[in-house]
Amino acid sequence: MNPLQQKLDINNERYRIIVSIKEDYLDGKLSLEEGNRILKEKLGTCTPDEFAYAEQSLKGVYKDEEILDKMDDLLNLFDGVLVRAENEYPENHPLWAYLEEINAVEKVALEADELLKQDKFIKNPWLGVFDSLAEWRIHLSRKQNQLYPMLENHGFDRPTRIMWTFDDGVRDSISSSYALLREDKYEEFLASVPETLAKLRDLNSKELEVLLPTSFKLLSDEEFVRMSKNDHEIGYAIINAPGLYVVPGINDSAASLNGNTAGHNSAVSNEFLNDLAGLLSKYVGPVGGAQVGKDTVLDVATGKLTLEQINLLFRHLPVDLSYVDENELVKFYSDTPHRIFPRSANVIGREVKNCHPAKSVHVVEEIVEKFCSGEQNQAEFWINKPGLFIYVIYTAVRDENGKFRGVLEMMQDCTHIRELEGSRTLLTWDKTDFVGNTDNNNGNDKSLAQEAAEEVDDT
Incomplete structure (x- = not known):
């Protein structure tokens, strides 16, 4: 029994029945009705984690695209068999927050239903x-940057990759309908709304029926506590931010951070420093007879800096940086307060291909392949919209011997830079939204920048 099967407590005989019927249906050997009848006769019921584990086990037999195209049919195959989860979670639990958001967005969808009836x-x-x-993109972003990576750490990656495609479908459908509304294309807009709402509700149903209950069974309280901290960095859709999820004995100190964003960011920064210090202590070893700490002075390529200074420099760069090593693992990102694209600590150590939606993975793989072979050294992307210009560049990282050591991604909002004209040689304080000053950032501008970053990610 593999660790994932053991963690989910999957019975071998029931598992074989589920997989056999799924495979026979996908191969055309069973009709939907026949498969459903056999499942009811042999199983009676099927839990969400049994369904999800069987889907994971089809990996290698069927391509993601084959499962994706048949996912709704597979759910119909289990109609009357799949047990509907109660989805009851402790208050402030990360899954509780997902549930609150789903309930909130359904109220918005009901409002849209009523508007469609108006003459x-x-x-x-x-x-x-x-x-x-x-705002639903924030809900999706938390899933992709937080929940999915943790599930993948347990070997549960097939269902998350497939659901990511559904995530993108919902996000794109909402964006398309919203664009038609803003452009006053009322007939096209009204025609698009029913499909947009249907995609949204279908995805929410999949979360409620499979993703959330399976996650609750698979992940530990320690993982959910860590997830809650990072969830607050990304934010929440439609609902107010809940308090941090606190479990006595795991994070008693976190209780003092509830509702305190500044305190949370400080905690994240300190946590990063401690992790970095520990990492350097492990691989660099003692410096001057002592373990490396945040105040230890290190010899860098062209100077001497402490760990704290290095961290501060990264946080104040006017660009966002991410680094993927030669093994295609995400090793670092700069935790700047002005980040264009949301990140969380859960991406560290994750395969870079699993940090992108399925439709853009081939682009990521091509960049890494051509950088690794030495055929290319840089790849540029940019988004140019009215009042917004986002620039992204990928650079091959090589050591002094020319050996490939990874990929550096840099992303920058260059809107202000492109607006500059003439020359400035005198000190003038006429700009109030410098990098690092988050108090004066315009919320709409940030949303546009993040939207543009996602467009680059989907290239």
Whole structure:
């Protein structure tokens, strides 16, 4: 019995029945009705984790695209068999927050249903609805940067990759409908709304039926406590940010951070410093007879810096940096307060191909392949929209012998830079939104920048 099967407590005989029927259905040997009848006769019921584990076990037999195209049919195959989860979680638990968001977005969807029944079209109520729906990308981002990586650490990666494609479908559908509304293309907009709502509800159903209950069974309280901390960095859709998830004995000190974003960011920074110090102590060894700490002075290529200074420099760079090593593992990202693309600590150590949606993985793999072979050294992307310019460049990292050591990604919002004209040679304080000053950032501008970053990610 493999660790994933053991963790989910999957019975071998029941598992073989589920996989056999799924395979026979996918191969066309069983009809939907026949498969459903056999499942009811042999199993009676099937738990969400049994369903998910069987889907994971089809890995290598069927391509993701084959499973994706048949996912709704596979769920119908288990109609009346798949046990509906209660989805009851402790308050402030990360899965509780997902549930609260799903309940909140369903209220927005019901409001849209009512507006569709109106004889007269009035734009403002629709703008209110889609202002809320546009926030759903934050819900999806938390899943992709937080929940999925933790599940993958347990060998549960097939269902998450497939669900990521559904995530993108919902995000893109909301964005397309919202664009039609803003462009006053009312007939096209109204025609698009039912499909957008259907995709949203379908994805939420998949989360409630399979993803959330399976995650609750597979992940530990320690993991959920860590997830809760990083969830607050990314943010929440439609609902107010909950308190941190606190489990006595695991994070008693976290209780003092509830509702304190500044305190949380400080804790994350200190946690990063401690981790970095520990890492250097392990691989660099003692410096001057003592273990490496945040105040230890280190010889860098062209100077001497402490760990704390190195961390501060990375946090104040006017660009976002990410580093993937030669083994295609994400090893570092700069935790800047002005980040364009959301990140969380859970991406560290994750395969870079699992940090991107399925439709853009081939681009990532091509970049790494050509950098590794020495055929290419840089790859550029940019997004140019009215009032916004995002620049992204990937650079091959090589050591002094020319050996490939990984990929450095740099992302920058260059909107202000491109607006500059003439010359400035005198000190003038006329800009209030310098990098690192988050108090004056315009929320809409940040949303546009993040949207543009996602467009680059989907290239």
